[in-house]
Structures are given as C-alpha cells and as structure tokens.
Amino acid sequence: MSLRMTFNIVMTAAMAIGLAxxxxxxxxxxxxxxxxxxLAEAVAIMEAADAVRHYTSLQVxxxxxxQMHAQFxxxxxxxxxxxxxxxxxxxxxxxxxxxxxxxxxxxxADRPTDWEAKxxxxxxxxxxxxxxxxxxxxxxxxxxxxxQPIRVESETCLACHSTPQTAPASLIDIYGPANGFGWxxxxxxxxxxxxxxxxxPRARARKSLVEIMMGLSGVFAVMLLVLNGLxxxxxxRPVRRxxxxxxxxxxxxxxxxxxxxxxxxxxxxxxLSFNRMRRSLVTAMEMLGD
Ligand code: HEC
Numbered sequence: 001m002s003l004r005m006t007f008n009i010v011m012t013a014a015m016a017i018g019l020a021x022x023x024x025x026x027x028x029x030x031x032x033x034x035x036x037x038x039l040a041e042a043v044a045i046m047e048a049a050d051a052v053r054h055y056t057s058l059q060v061x062x063x064x065x066x067q068m069h070a071q072f073x074x075x076x077x078x079x080x081x082x083x084x085x086x087x088x089x090x091x092x093x094x095x096x097x098x099x100x101x102x103x104x105x106x107x108x109a110d111r112p113t114d115w116e117a118k119x120x121x122x123x124x125x126x127x128x129x130x131x132x133x134x135x136x137x138x139x140x141x142x143x144x145x146x147x148q149p150i151r152v153e154s155e156t157c158l159a160c161h162s163t164p165q166t167a168p169a170s171l172i173d174i175y176g177p178a179n180g181f182g183w184x185x186x187x188x189x190x191x192x193x194x195x196x197x198x199x200x201p202r203a204r205a206r207k208s209l210v211e212i213m214m215g216l217s218g219v220f221a222v223m224l225l226v227l228n229g230l231x232x233x234x235x236x237r238p239v240r241r242x243x244x245x246x247x248x249x250x251x252x253x254x255x256x257x258x259x260x261x262x263x264x265x266x267x268x269x270x271x272l273s274f275n276r277m278r279r280s281l282v283t284a285m286e287m288l289g290d
Contacts, residue, residue: 007231008224015220019213026212030205035144037201039133042146042194045089045096049082049192056081072170077160083110095197097143100150102190106161106180116193123149124188132191135198142198150190152183161189238267242274254282 056078064076074080079100086098101112103120112120115136123129132147152161160167162184164177183189241259248256258278261271 004228004231004236008228011224011227015224019216019220022216023209023213026209030209031202034198034201034205038144038196038198039146041096042144042196045086045098045194045196046146046148046192048089049086049098049194052085053078053082068168068170070170072168072174074174080107095200097193097195099193099195100190101193102150102180104179104182104189106175108179110190112190116191119145119147119193120149120188120191123147123191127151127186127188138195142202143195144198145193145195147191147193149188150192152185152187152189155185157183158185234265235267238271242267242271245278246274249278249281254278254285 056076060081061076061078064073067073068076083098083100090096090098099116100110101116101120102110103112103117105111115134119132119134123132130148134145134147136143136145152158158166160171161180161182163181164172167181238259245256245259256278258275259271261275262268263272
C-alpha cells in the first residue's frame with residue numbers, strides 16, 4: 001500500500017473517531033442546555049405568576065374591599081388574577097401551560113389530574129420541599145413541568161376557605177358551599193405547575209449540533225487536504241525523484257544530475273548522502289576505468 005493511501009486511511013479513521021466523539025459530547029451538552037433553557041423559562045413564568053399574585057393582593061384587593069360586601073368579585077382574588085393572566089399567556093404561546101391544581105378546589109376547573117395529584121401528594125408529604133421538576137409526555141409532546149407547593153400560610157386565607165358559614169355569602173352564591181373549604185394553616189392544598197414543551201429548544205439544539213458537526217467536518221477536510229499537500233511536496237515527490245535517480249545510477253547512468261538538496265530535514269540529509277554516494281561511485285568507476 002502506498003504511503004499516501006496508508007496516511008489517508010489512518011487520518012480519515014482518526015478524524016471519523018474524533019467526529020463521533022465530538023458528536024457524542026456535543027449532543028449531550030446541547031441536550032443539557034436545552035433542558036436548562038426550558039427550566040429557566042418555566043422558573044421565569046412562575047415568577048411572573050407570583051408577581052401578578054402579589055400585585056393583586058397588595059394593590060387590587062384593598063380597592064375592591066367595600067364592593068365585595070355587596071357583590072363577590074373574583075377579580076380581587078389573587079389566585080383568580082394569576083390564572084386569568086396565565087391563561088392569556090398560554091393562549092398566545094401554546095408551548096406553555098400554567099395550572100394551579102388543588103386537591104379540594106373552589107373552582108372545579110382546578111381539580112388535579114392523576115399526575116398533578118401525585119405532585120401535590122409528594123409536595124404535601126415533605127414540608128421542606130420547595131420545588132419539583134417532572135418530565136413527562138402528553139399527546140406525543142415531551143414536557144418539562146416545574147412545580148411549587150401552594151401552602152396556606154396565613155389566617156387571611158381562611159376568611160374564604162375555612163367553612164361556608166365564614167365565607168362571604170356572595171362567594172357561596174357563585175361557587176356553592178361544597179368545594180374549597182376546610183383548609184387549615186400549614187396545609188399544602190395544591191401546587192402551581194408550569195409546563196413547557198421541550199420540542200422548540202430540542203429542535204434548536206439539534207440545529208446547532210448539525211452546524212457544529214458540519215463546521216468540524218469542514219475543518220477536518222481542509223486539514224486532510226493541507227496534510228496531503230505537505231506529504232506530497234515534502235516527502236512523496238522528493239523520495240520518488242531520489243528513487244528514480246538511484247535507479248538510473250544503479251543501471252550505470254552516471255550522467256544523471258545531482259539531487260538539489262537542502263541540508264535541512266531528513267529528506268535533505270538523505271539527498272546529501274545520496275549525492276555523496278553517487279560522487280564516490282563515479283570516482284570509483286573512474287579509478288576502475290583507469
Ligand atoms: C376573598 C376570598 C378569598 C380569600 C381571602 C382567599 N381566596 Fe383563594 N380563592 C377564592 C376564590 C373565589 C377562588 C376561586 C377563583 C377562581 O374562580 O378561579 C379561589 C381560588 C384559590 C386557589 C385556586 C384553586 C381553587 O381553589 O380553585 C388557590 C390555590 C387559593 N385560592 C388559595 C388561597 C390562599 C393560599 C389564600 C390565602 C393567602 C386565599 N386563597 C385567600 C377566594 C379567596
């Protein structure tokens with residue numbers, strides 16, 4: 001096998017192994033990055049939801065206090081404001097979903113599904129648990145869900161959520177006396193859950209992976225080309241020329257010109273040795289001829 005062929009086979013195999021390793025590592029890193037991007041989005045949405053809740057309870061609720069005696073206005077309820085705002089957001093961006101499933105909810109729409117009930121159960125079983133991350137599939141979509149517990153932290157909640165008798169009559173008129181009561185301070189009554197589709201960041205990660213691999217393959221191709229050029233001009237061509245000259249000399253043709261050799265490098269020193277040998281051979285032949 002020629003030197004060029006051996007060199008190219010070895011180099012291509014080494015580059016293919018390098019590319020495979022780079023693919024494996026980049027794929028892992030970009031999958032991790034896609035996941036942390038999704039998680040960061042979910043956390044940001046959760047913070048936005050909390051901001052809406054604080055705004056409603058500090059700025060809207062006090063203004064509607066007097067009207068509440070005449071008529072119950074759910075607009076003043078912080079959790080109502082949160083759900084309404086988040087519904088608008090998820091309506092515009094279908095990749096997101098925000099829910100506040102509650103084991104015994106005032107609004108039946110907040111009843112937990114099976115997987116939500118499991119999250120609430122787990123959050124309720126450990127009072128120190130502040131958040132949970134759950135990955136799941138729904139309708140063929142991979143989703144990442146970020147959950148935080150909803151705990152009754154103060155007596156103020158009990159004005160509406162303890163018994164139907166203590167709750168405003170106008171609340172009972174709208175929601176009825178059956179649900180959303182019997183909560184106690186310290187109870188974990190439900191969870192806030194942001195679900196984000198992983199499709200978009202995964203597609204983004206796949207695209208950048210392909211781009212990185214194409215870039216690397218390009219670099220490898222250029223390297224192979226440059227190394228082939230180097231091999232040709234600094235090794236293959238001079239060695240071929242030297243071998244031709246050696247052939248000529250071995251066949252008795254002493255008139256061949258000397259190999260133009262530079263004193264640097266291995267090929268240069270081989271050429272110098274060859275020239276010296278040729279000269280000695282010529283002298284020996286001349287002496288023999290005499
Ligand atoms: C003025 C009465 C009132 C007070 C006080 C109140 N809530 Fe509510 N809460 C409601 C009503 C009414 C709803 C149903 C809103 C809707 O239609 O989505 C609700 C809904 C909720 C929900 C959504 C799940 C569900 O039950 O439908 C949670 C969670 C919740 N409240 C927690 C709390 C907590 C925690 C506090 C105390 C910080 C509190 N609430 C104080 C009236 C109140």
